[in-house]
Amino acid sequence: MKKNIYTLLFSTLFFTSISIASSDFYVEEVSKNLIVFTQNDQQGLIVINENSSIVVDPMNQETTKNIQNFLATNDKPMIGHIIYSHSHWDRISTGKATLNKDIEVIAQQECGMYLSNNNKDVLGPTIYFQDTFKISDEGKEIDLYYYGPSHGECMIVIHLVEENLLFVPDLLHTKGASFPRDPTLPYLRPSTLINFFTELEKLAEEKEITSFIGGHKEDKLIGMTSIIAEQRIFWELIETTAVQAGEDGIINLDNFIDLKKLDLEPYQQYENYNSEDLINIIRRYTSFQNMGR
Amino acid sequence: MKSQHIIKLILVLIVIVINGCAIQPEPIKVAESDIKLFGKLKTWEIEKISERVYAYRYTFYRNFFLIGDEGVIVTDPLTVDAASILNKEIKKITDKPIKYLAYSHSHWDHVSGGQIFKDQGAEVVAQRKCKENWINNPNSNVVEPDTVFEKEYTISVGGASLEMYYFGPSHDNCRVVFLIQPDRIMFIADDANPPNALNMIYGAGLADTYVFNLVPYFLKAERLAKQKRVKSIIGSHMSFKDRPMNLVSGTIGSIKSLKEQRLFYQYTIDAVQKALDEKINPEEIPDYLIKKGVLKDTIIGFDEAKMKVLYRRMTNYLLTGE
Numbered sequence: 001m002k003k004n005i006y007t008l009l010f011s012t013l014f015f016t017s018i019s020i021a022s023s024d025f026y027v028e029e030v031s032k033n034l035i036v037f038t039q040n041d042q043q044g045l046i047v048i049n050e051n052s053s054i055v056v057d058p059m060n061q062e063t064t065k066n067i068q069n070f071l072a073t074n075d076k077p078m079i080g081h082i083i084y085s086h087s088h089w090d091r092i093s094t095g096k097a098t099l100n101k102d103i104e105v106i107a108q109q110e111c112g113m114y115l116s117n118n119n120k121d122v123l124g125p126t127i128y129f130q131d132t133f134k135i136s137d138e139g140k141e142i143d144l145y146y147y148g149p150s151h152g153e154c155m156i157v158i159h160l161v162e163e164n165l166l167f168v169p170d171l172l173h174t175k176g177a178s179f180p181r182d183p184t185l186p187y188l189r190p191s192t193l194i195n196f197f198t199e200l201e202k203l204a205e206e207k208e209i210t211s212f213i214g215g216h217k218e219d220k221l222i223g224m225t226s227i228i229a230e231q232r233i234f235w236e237l238i239e240t241t242a243v244q245a246g247e248d249g250i251i252n253l254d255n256f257i258d259l260k261k262l263d264l265e266p267y268q269q270y271e272n273y274n275s276e277d278l279i280n281i282i283r284r285y286t287s288f289q290n291m292g293r
Numbered sequence: 294m295k296s297q298h299i300i301k302l303i304l305v306l307i308v309i310v311i312n313g314c315a316i317q318p319e320p321i322k323v324a325e326s327d328i329k330l331f332g333k334l335k336t337w338e339i340e341k342i343s344e345r346v347y348a349y350r351y352t353f354y355r356n357f358f359l360i361g362d363e364g365v366i367v368t369d370p371l372t373v374d375a376a377s378i379l380n381k382e383i384k385k386i387t388d389k390p391i392k393y394l395a396y397s398h399s400h401w402d403h404v405s406g407g408q409i410f411k412d413q414g415a416e417v418v419a420q421r422k423c424k425e426n427w428i429n430n431p432n433s434n435v436v437e438p439d440t441v442f443e444k445e446y447t448i449s450v451g452g453a454s455l456e457m458y459y460f461g462p463s464h465d466n467c468r469v470v471f472l473i474q475p476d477r478i479m480f481i482a483d484d485a486n487p488p489n490a491l492n493m494i495y496g497a498g499l500a501d502t503y504v505f506n507l508v509p510y511f512l513k514a515e516r517l518a519k520q521k522r523v524k525s526i527i528g529s530h531m532s533f534k535d536r537p538m539n540l541v542s543g544t545i546g547s548i549k550s551l552k553e554q555r556l557f558y559q560y561t562i563d564a565v566q567k568a569l570d571e572k573i574n575p576e577e578i579p580d581y582l583i584k585k586g587v588l589k590d591t592i593i594g595f596d597e598a599k600m601k602v603l604y605r606r607m608t609n610y611l612l613t614g615e
Binding site: 087088090185187290291 | 399400401402426427429430432435462465495496498499500501503505602605606609610612613614615
């Protein structure tokens with residue numbers, strides 16, 4: 001209840017739409033120094049310091065230019081650091097946007113496998129880290145944590161220390177524990193996914209973090225960190241279902257579940273519920289049961 | 294002088310023809326299960342490929358083993374049950390010791406059950422990343438390797454050897470290309486199944502597959518095959534002739550399956566790239582390509598539902614790089 005009130009206050013007090021740079025680009029102020037920008041469906045962050053700004057996931061060339069315009073128009077310092085939350089090009093292709101030559105680009109080490117894959121629109125990281133990385137700039141701190149492959153090989157979690165807020169793209173939804181956006185689960189790493197959520201829960205508890213921001217536009221900008229455990233439980237349910245379905249013999253030769261023989265009730269409580277999606281979701285998990293990966 | 298030139302030319306042509314249309318080994322069944330899996334298919338069978346090389350199919354999976362002057366090399370034990378059967382059957386064929394167990398990749402459905410060979414003193418070999426996978430997610434039925442390697446490794450048992458090549462992540466992050474010598478036969482687990490690798494694939498979602506390196510991986514394998522004059526490939530799964538459930542043996546076939554497998558991935562990536570270039574909404578690409586009948590006549594056993602998933606996977610890859 002206390003967390004609910006806190007999140008509500010956080011939402012109503014600080015969110016102000018402060019500038020619209022183009023028809024589908026807009027920014028929202030979470031705190032004096034923390035801005036969430038949205039373009040089309042995607043969200044990233046701008047952290048504003050005295051002399052430079054830090055961008056999390058610049059998305060693409062157009063968005064990067066919009067961010068630069070926003071900073072210039074509002075008399076804010078230009079980009080000094082870029083943090084990649086993970087390696088997916090649709091979130092980090094700054095292209096030909098003119099950026100400071102001394103800019104620091106930070107990514108988790110495993111991203112290198114994809115970023116060295118000859119995409120000239122993606123700026124190569126200048127700093128790779130393994131498990132954790134701290135950015136301390138002009139008294140402000142941003143902590144980066146890597147908990148193993150989860151959504152792709154190298155997704156990190158970003159802790160904005162001053163606001164005591166997490167940025168977790170793709171695996172959490174602010175409305176609550178959800179079905180995934182893409183049921184074919186192209187990037188999901190089941191063998192390390194539960195560990196990712198468990199470590200994230202520990203982090204939230206240790207640092208008393210109650211709120212997070214996701215990587216996609218949603219009705220609610222801020223979600224409660226209690227959703228982390230709820231989302232973990234969702235994936236555990238999927239895994240248990242896949243194991244049980246194998247034991248019950250309701251998986252066909254192509255490794256697809258017979259939905260008619262599955263009790264769908266436990267899934268109906270989740271956001272974005274779609275029974276048909278379960279066919280592909282559970283197939284990924286029956287494959288995981290077979291392969292261990 | 295002129296006739297000498299003609300003879301030389303004929304000899305060169307013969308060599309070219311022999312290399313290009315290599316006669317494939319005819320597997321001879323040496324043992325099989327009494328139990329049927331379904332239809333006429335038995336649960337398991339062992340086939341002799343050459344004096345040194347045998348293939349072992351258990352349900353829908355296949356491995357191979359080599360018998361040299363000094364011992365036996367076993368690959369991918371598959372399951373505890375499969376390995377137990379294999380062990381008994383090897384003892385009927387030879388009294389030579391099992392010296393090595395080599396893993397093709399880290400997926401449990403291929404590598405479980407190796408303890409029976411380890412107990413006889415076999416040295417277990419795998420690419421380094423496979424060991425990491427088993428440490429991160431252990432399975433009591435998977436015996437961890439004694440020896441790991443990075444790029445290349447060869448094990449020999451006197452007159453027969455197994456070369457292993459790692460070309461980066463592909464299907465799994467540690468799958469290697471097996472090359473059987475001196476028979477010049479390749480084996481790439483889960484892909485390139487003869488007689489034709491332009492078949493509809495089993496798992497269209499490409500779970501645990503590093504799409505970005507699939508085409509480069511097969512190009513490197515093709516280069517290796519050319520350099521080592523490889524003529525044949527053993528399939529780790531059964532291949533489809535024209536319909537998904539019309540199973541044919543496909544134990545061994547032409548190395549052309551290697552190129553076909555590369556083309557399968559290349560064609561699907563190219564089809565999606567073309568749709569993206571045409572500014573088709575990424576969300577709509579699978580339906581768009583299905584509606585246009587793209588690759589319908591190229592992929593054997595074309596399955597619309599699976600192709601939708603595959604096109605979606607390739608769209609995701611082209612947008613994100615992963």
